[in-house]
Each structure stands twice: as structure tokens, then as C-alpha cells.
Amino acid sequence: MPEQQIPAADRFARERMRHRFTAREVAVTAVSSPAEPFIRITLSGPDLHDFVSDGPADHARLFFPHPITGELVAPTPVGPGEDGIVRPEAPMFPRDFTPLNLRTDPETGLRAFDVDFLQHPDPGPASAWAASAKPGDRLVVVGPRGSVRAPQGADRLLLIVDPSALPSATRWINEVPERTEVEVIADASPADLEWIEAYLREQSGREVTVGEAFGTLADAAADAGIDEGTYLFAAGEASRLIPLRRLVKYEYGIPRAQYALSGYWKRGMANFDHHAPIDPEDPED
Structure with a gap:
């Protein structure tokens, strides 16, 4: 059966x-x-x-x-x-x-x-x-105001983050079970990958391999793959997240419970509100 x-x-x-x-x-x-x-x-x-x-x-x-x-x-x-x-x-x-x-x-x-x-x-x-x-x-x-704990049932945690979201990434790594596989894709220059990997290792105590984001963040997610056991967290510059959001929501049709995306800042905008919609043309989740 x-x-x-x-x-x-x-x-x-x-x-x-x-x-x-x-x-x-x-x-x-x-x-x-x-x-x-x-x-x-x-x-x-x-x-x-x-x-x-x-x-x-x-x-x-x-x-x-x-x-x-x-x-x-x-x-x-x-x-x-x-x-x-x-x-x-x-x-x-x-x-x-x-x-x-x-x-x-x-x-x-x-x-x-x-x-x-x-x-x-x-x-x-x-x-x-x-x-x-x-x-x-x-x-x-x-x-x-409140907290939402990390999912405890995911087989794999896929983190797609730029340097501004690395502190949050360390918390995600720390707060999923040891059995959860962790993969990190950094939206950063290749020269930054070494220190990013060292920072995540030092703060989480886990050996985490950091890969480079090639192309758009949607391309990076497609290359990494998102199967039914993967939870996706992505955060960083809001405009960079728009193609990724459209990929997971419309092209892949991933259940809303399986991902969280957060714009931490927006190029050309001071004090961007991370609660604001990532995609102004499609503000609804």
C-alpha cells in the first residue's frame, strides 16, 4: 500500500x-x-x-x-x-x-x-x-508582537538570502531539527561566500554549504529544486524576490504553508517596511 x-x-x-x-x-x-x-x-x-x-x-x-x-x-x-x-x-x-x-x-x-x-x-x-x-x-x-516557530516536520530547509538576512538565516538553521537538511543560497558576490559560510557556521554550530545565486532568485530556486518535503525561506532586497514569488505561487503552485518570503529592504527606498507587499502588482498572498 x-x-x-x-x-x-x-x-x-x-x-x-x-x-x-x-x-x-x-x-x-x-x-x-x-x-x-x-x-x-x-x-x-x-x-x-x-x-x-x-x-x-x-x-x-x-x-x-x-x-x-x-x-x-x-x-x-x-x-x-x-x-x-x-x-x-x-x-x-x-x-x-x-x-x-x-x-x-x-x-x-x-x-x-x-x-x-x-x-x-x-x-x-x-x-x-x-x-x-x-x-x-x-x-x-x-x-x-509575536513569534512563529520554524517548521519541525520539514525534510529540507532551503534558505535564499542576501547578507541583510543572514542573522535571520542563523536562527532558521538553529531552530529546525538536526535531522532537517539545510541548504543556503546567498544572493551575494562570489567573493563573499567564504565569510558568509563562516558566519553561518559560527552562529549555528552546523556545517552549512553556501551556494551562489546564479541569475534571478527564481533561477536559483529552480536549480536547487523544491520538492514536497522542502520548506523555503527567502529574504533580502524586495525587488529581487518578485520573480521568486511568482515562480513558487503561480508556476510551481507550492502550498502557502511551504514557504515564507520577506523583503528586508528595497533599492532606492529608505526605511522600507518589510510588511509591505513584495510584488506591488500582486499584493495578495
């Missing part, structure tokens, strides 16, 4: 959870570099006592000081233990980042997490702040 096929909704089920949504003040406790293009900032503080991040695609919104005046304008909590924030009227400088390595500091007993800032030739407010950050500097963190 043939083996019964497992429905995609069951094979790729992802547990969802909600968290208290509030604003938390944090301080820089350490600055390091896990790989040459990244600056790692460790953030900690009493407000993180109930901070939760259980999903590989989680984003926390960091609010940075004004790049000229240095004034930190950011939301504040509605009240102790309550859900919600109060947004100020003045301009703010927020950016979304993936929280890494959430833990309790053994010396202080306070919760802490890391943020990896990718350095650019023309840095924005976040990258510029990270380049000069020092212990004691303060930020405000809002979110994540």
Missing part, C-alpha cells in the same frame, strides 16, 4: 504565539564583530525581563537617537505590565532587526540579546549609530 502523503499544512505547521507588546529601554553592554561586515551590539536591561523572541523571522523595532542632535525620541509603555505603547509626536528613527542569542547574563542576572548591523558604504542612521556605539549608549526596543 502506498505511503499516505502528509498534507503541507501538517508537515510545515508552525506554532504561533503572541507576546506583550511594549516599549523597553535598553543599554549597550558590549560591541564586537562576528564577521568583517557586521558590528554586533549586545543590548541588556531590566525592561527585558519578559522579552520573548521564539521565531526565526522575528523582528524587534529599534529606535535610534537623532543622527544630528543625538536626542532619543521613542515610544513609551502604556503602563507597567500593560500591553501597548504611546507614540510621541516628534520624528523618530526606527529600524527593524532580528534579535539574536537571547539569554540571561550570568554576571548581572539581566536578560540580553545581540543585534548584528551590516555595514554599508553609505550608512543610514542605524549603521552609523552602530559604528560608534559604546557601552552605556541607550536605545528603545519595541516588539516583537
